Amino acid sequence: MIAVLEMRSPQIAQHLGISAVAVRSRLHRLLGRLRKELSRE
Known part of the structure; x- marks a missing residue:
């Protein structure tokens, strides 16, 4: 297709x-932020 x-x-x-x-x-940046937030909790 490409x-x-x-x-x-x-x-x-x-x-x-x-x-x-x-x-x-x-997406990589967003995933990185989510992982940091989850690791804090």
Whole structure:
């Protein structure tokens, strides 16, 4: 599916890749906060 997007429009595929990385980093931060909060209790 990603390969098809790259063939059709490299810009769209590139944007999706960047947004995916951003979402992953945000999730990692949130999980880190949750773990700290849980460890306190």
